[in-house]
Amino acid sequence: MNDLLNWLDDRTGYRGLLKSALFEHIPGGARWRYVWGSTLTFAMFVQFVTGVVLWSAYSANAQGAWESVWYIQNQMLGGWLLRGIHHYMAQVTIILLLLHLMQVMIDGAYRAPREVNFWFGLGLLALVLGLSLTGYLLPWDQKGFWATKVATSIASMTPVVGPAMQQLLVGGVEYGHHTLTRFFALHAGVLPAGIVALVIGHVYLFRRHGVTVPPKAAAAPDGVFWPDQVLKDAVASLVVMATVLAIVLWTGGAHLGAPADATEPYAAARPEWYFLFLFQWLKYFPAGWEVVGAQVIPGLVFGLVAAMPIIGRWRLGHRFNLGVGAAILAGIVMLTWLARAADNSDPDFLAAKAEADRDAHRAGVLAASPAGIPPAGALEMLRSDPLTQGPKLFAASCASCHRYEGHDGLGRIPGDAPTASDLAGFGSRAWLAGLLDPDRIGTEAYFGGTEHARGRMARFVQRGVAGFSDSERMDLAKVIMAVSAEAELPSQAAADSADVSAIAEGRVLMTQEPIECTRCHTFGEWTEEDIGPVLTGWGSRAWMLGMLHDPAAEPYYGEDNDGMPSFGVEQILSREQMELIVDWLRGDWYAGPEH
Numbered sequence: 085m086n087d088l089l090n091w092l093d094d095r096t097g098y099r100g101l102l103k104s105a106l107f108e109h110i111p112g113g114a115r116w117r118y119v120w121g122s123t124l125t126f127a128m129f130v131q132f133v134t135g136v137v138l139w140s141a142y143s144a145n146a147q148g149a150w151e152s153v154w155y156i157q158n159q160m161l162g163g164w165l166l167r168g169i170h171h172y173m174a175q176v177t178i179i180l181l182l183l184h185l186m187q188v189m190i191d192g193a194y195r196a197p198r199e200v201n202f203w204f205g206l207g208l209l210a211l212v213l214g215l216s217l218t219g220y221l222l223p224w225d226q227k228g229f230w231a232t233k234v235a236t237s238i239a240s241m242t243p244v245v246g247p248a249m250q251q252l253l254v255g256g257v258e259y260g261h262h263t264l265t266r267f268f269a270l271h272a273g274v275l276p277a278g279i280v281a282l283v284i285g286h287v288y289l290f291r292r293h294g295v296t297v298p299p300k301a302a303a304a305p306d307g308v309f310w311p312d313q314v315l316k317d318a319v320a321s322l323v324v325m326a327t328v329l330a331i332v333l334w335t336g337g338a339h340l341g342a343p344a345d346a347t348e349p350y351a352a353a354r355p356e357w358y359f360l361f362l363f364q365w366l367k368y369f370p371a372g373w374e375v376v377g378a379q380v381i382p383g384l385v386f387g388l389v390a391a392m393p394i395i396g397r398w399r400l401g402h403r404f405n406l407g408v409g410a411a412i413l414a415g416i417v418m419l420t421w422l423a424r425a426a427d428n429s430d431p432d433f434l435a436a437k438a439e440a441d442r443d444a445h446r447a448g449v450l451a452a453s454p455a456g457i458p459p460a461g462a463l464e465m466l467r468s469d470p471l472t473q474g475p476k477l478f479a480a481s482c483a484s485c486h487r488y489e490g491h492d493g494l495g496r497i498p499g500d501a502p503t504a505s506d507l508a509g510f511g512s513r514a515w516l517a518g519l520l521d522p523d524r525i526g527t528e529a530y531f532g533g534t535e536h537a538r539g540r541m542a543r544f545v546q547r548g549v550a551g552f553s554d555s556e557r558m559d560l561a562k563v564i565m566a567v568s569a570e571a572e573l574p575s576q577a578a579a580d581s582a583d584v585s586a587i588a589e590g591r592v593l594m595t596q597e598p599i600e601c602t603r604c605h606t607f608g609e610w611t612e613e614d615i616g617p618v619l620t621g622w623g624s625r626a627w628m629l630g631m632l633h634d635p636a637a638e639p640y641y642g643e644d645n646d647g648m649p650s651f652g653v654e655q656i657l658s659r660e661q662m663e664l665i666v667d668w669l670r671g672d673w674y675a676g677p678e679h
Contacts, residue, residue, distance in 0.1 A: 115313075115316075116316055116320070117187060117191075118295065118313060118316070118317075119316055119317050119320035119321075120180060120183050120184035120187050121184055121290070122313075122317035122320065122321065123180055123317070123320045123321050123324050124177065124180040124181060124184055125283065125287075126317075126321040126324065126325075127173055127176055127177040127180055127324060128177060128279065128283065130169065130173050130325070131170060131173055131174060131177065131215075132276065134166055134167075134169050134170040134173070135170060135272065135276075137166055138156060138166060138167060138170060139272060141155065141156050141160055141163070142156070142222070144222075144264060144265050144268040145261055145264065145265070146224060146260050146261040146264055146344075147261075147460075147461040148461075149222065149223065149224035149264055150223060150224045150225060150340075150343040150344065150461075150462050150463075151451075151457050151461065151462050153167070153222075153223045153224070153225075153340055154340060154447075154448070154451050154457075154462070157337065157338070157340055158448070158451070158452065164336070164337040164338075165332060165337065167337060167338050168331075168332035168335070168336075168337035168338050169328055169329070169332055170338075171337070171338035172328050172331045172332055172335075172338070173328050174215070174216055174219065175216075175356070175357075175358070176324060176327070176328055177212055178212060178213070178216065178358050180324070181205075181208065181209050181212055182209075182413075184205070185205060185206075185209065186409070186413075188202065188205065189392070189405060189406060189409050190406070192396065192402055194392055194393045194396060194405075195393055195396045195397070195402075196393070196397070197293055198289070198293050198393075199393035199394075200289060201286060201289040201290060201293065202392070202393055203390060203393075204282050204285050204286045204289065205286060206386075206389065206390055207278075207282050208279060208282050208283070208286065211275050211278050211279050211282065212279070213358070213359075214270070214275050215271060215275050215276070215279070216356065216358065216359075217232075217235060217359070218267045218268075218270045218271035218275065219271050220232060220355075220356065221263070221264060221267045222264070222267065222268060222271060223340055223341070224264060224343065224344045225340055225341035225342060225343060225344055225444070226341045226342050226343070226344055226345065226348070226350045226353070226440060226443070226444075227339075227341040227350065227352075227353060227354075227440070228341070228344070229259065229344035229345075229346070229350070230344075230349070230350040230353035231353045231354065231355050231356075232259075232263075232267070233259055233353075234353065234355070234363075235355070235359075236250050236253050236254060236259075237250070238374070238378045238379070239253060241374055241375035241378055241379060242375070242379060243375070253266065253267075254266075258346070259346060260346070339444070340444065340448070341440060341443070341444045341447075342440065342443035342444045342446070342447045342466060343447060343461070343462040343463040343465075343466060344463070345463055345466075345467075350436070350440065351432065351433065351436035352433060352436040352437040352439075352440045354423075354427070357420060360419075360420045360423045360424070361415070361416045361417075361419035361420045361423065362378070362382070362419075363423055364419040364420070364422050364423035364426070365377055365419055366378055385412060388408060389408070389409075389412070392405045392408075431496075435494065435495055435496050438495060439494055439495070442472075443466065443472055446466070446469065446471055446472050447462060447465070447466055449674070449676040450465050450466065450469060450674065451465070452676075453674050453676070455674070468664075469664075469673065469674075470663075470664045470665075470667035470668040470672065470673040471668060471673045471674075473661075473664045473668075474493070474664050474665050474667065474668020474669065474673075475488070475493035475494050475668060476493070476494065477657070477661050477664055477665050478492070478493035478507075478665055478668070478669075479492040479493045479494045479496070481651070481656065481657060481661075481665075482507075482665070483498055484498070484500070485502060485503045485504040485533075485647075485648070486502060486504045486505065486506065486507050487502045487506045487507070487508075487528075487529075488506065488507055488508045488669075489506065489508040490506065501528065501533060502528050502533050503533040503534060503647075504533060504534055504646075504648070505519075505529060505530045505531065505534070506528070506529040506530075507669055510623065510628075510669055510670075511568060511571030511573055511622070511623025511624075511628075511669075511670065512568060512571070512573060512575070512576060513564050513565060513568045513576065513579075515568075516564045516567060516568050517561075517564055518530060519545075520545055520549055520560065520564065521545070521549075522545050522546045522549055522550040525537075525541075525542055525545045525546065526542060526546065534646045535646045536644075536646060539644070540604060540615075540616075541604070541616065548598065552598070556598060556599075559590075559593045559599060560599060562586050562587070562589050562590035562593055563590045563593050563594050563599050563601065564590070565580075565583055565586050565587050565590050566587045566588075566589075566590030566591045566593075566594060567590075567594070567601070567619055567622055567623075568580075568623065569587045570619065570620065570621050570622045570623060570624060570627075571622065571623030571624050571627075571670070572624050572625075573623070573670055573671065574670070574671055574672055575671050591607070591608075594607055594610070594619075595607070595610045601619060604616040605617065605618065605619045606618045606619065606620060607619040607620055608620055615642075615644070616644075617631075617639065617640050617641060618639040618640070623670075625666055625667070625670060625672065628666045628669070628670070629662055629663065629666055632651045632652060632657070632662045632665070632666065633650065633651065633652030633653060633662065634650040634652060634653045635648040635649075635650060636648075636650060
């Protein structure tokens with residue numbers, strides 16, 4: 085072995101290289117304040133390793149990116165941990181860069197002859213931020229898609245070349261497959277290559293000029309890089325790794341939102357916390373002046389920081405630089421806090437975020453379902469899901485009159501009072517029991533906001549049912565079971581199977597006094613005066629679709645229709661959209677293994 089090592093040393097001179105690297109003298113001795121550069125290098129190394137492994141399972145195309153990230157997160161062995169480390173180490177890298185920059189500024193290590201090394205550090209900061217920005221899009225989820233759309237729109241503000249620059253980044257006029265592949269090329273190729281080059285140059289210049297020794301340490305004895313400083317660097321790197329692992333285990337890994345949908349605006353889109361200050365900053369600039377806040381002023385600030393080695397030559401230049409650095413840091417912290425506070429007090433943002441979280445969770449449930457992700461992709465999986473699309477369509481087309489548990493289906497409370505019944509649980513025994521309750525039929529949950537509040541049904545309940553004896557109320561309960569059974573609700577399937585005899589008895593009681601539903605409604609072959617909706621199949625999928633298609637048709641309200649639009653006849657909603665609403669209201673969707 086010794087002969088082999090001697091041969092290798094003769095051919096490469098590796099022993100001399102190791103000796104010069106490991107046994108370098110450190111003026112003033114090893115110190116904890118010197119660990120930031122090493123921990124930063126360690127963090128970048130972890131990013132490269134985890135990034136390459138993630139790359140092996142990632143598919144950089146608009147129809148496979150989200151799906152491949154979901155596979156990494158949920159099916160690949162240790163994938164969630166690996167992705168979590170990559171995600172949170174990226175954020176720690178930015179923090180370490182800022183700490184390293186602060187240490188350099190405090191120690192005055194930016195002054196001659198270290199100006200170029202300081203500029204290399206600023207270049208590293210810009211490239212790392214670029215990595216974070218480009219990596220944000222790669223999961224191809226709603227959050228990353230819309231945040232990137234905002235970021236690239238800032239590039240379009242650049243005078244003269246702005247539109248061309250945006251088109252170059254986007255890969256055309258629309259955000260899609262080419263946008264993703266270009267950002268992936270930047271994230272996995274161009275920017276890492278630039279970082280490697282700058283790190284090598286940074287380390288070379290650092291070795292050339294040596295450590296900037298603080299005045300208090302100048303009189304201390306010199307140390308040696310190995311093992312004195314290496315031990316401190318290793319402990320600090322271990323602390324960084326342990327911190328990232330703790331965050332990953334605590335949070336469960338990196339978040340994955342719902343698949344990106346260019347047709348579905350994402351009101352909760354926000355940049356990551358390290359860009360949040362810029363998002364808040366731009367709020368203070370009126371329309372047409374955003375370029376000043378997004379490019380001119382930040383460019384001037386960055387230029388001022390880059391000029392610090394020159395400013396530091398003056399007698400009070402170092403103190404000026406420290407004051408500028410402290411002011412910039414304080415401004416970033418303040419703007420970030422203001423952005424968080426504004427979001428936490430904005431009900432529209434909170435509602436949009438809750439909706440986004442629901443969609444993200446639902447996408448995971450559907451992807452893990454027996455049907456899995458369809459060949460058309462995860463986006464199609466969500467677009468055909470009643471639990472996802474039903475509430476949105478209900479809020480857009482139905483919530484102007486109806487409510488769902490008092491809200492618009494998405495958790496928001498409309499400003500206007502409802503003018504039609506609350507449809508949560510429609511067709512169920514509980515919903516019918518409320519309709520036939522003398523104290524509730526006239527409320528906003530049922531007929532309170534409609535013309536039917538003064539109709540025959542309301543009078544029957546408020547006068548007739550109100551006087552029922554106990555035995556008649558028991559008969560009414562059986563009628564409720566019978567009518568509700570017509571809906572064939574998935575949530576009541578077990579109860580309907582268990583109450584077959586009571587349901588059969590209820591069907592007979594419907595035709596008899598004092599209940600006698602068939603006096604106004606048709607049920608099977610029984611009817612006297614067909615002036616109300618047909619109860620045969622009432623609440624079933626076909627019945628509800630027919631009601632949405634044309635409530636003014638004879639089997640439904642006919643001439644008594646109280647302003648409900650004919651969504652199908654008037655082509656307000658497509659057949660597929662009506663099916664999504666109906667299936668959501670009926671609870672006819674995949675509920676997941678937990679249900």
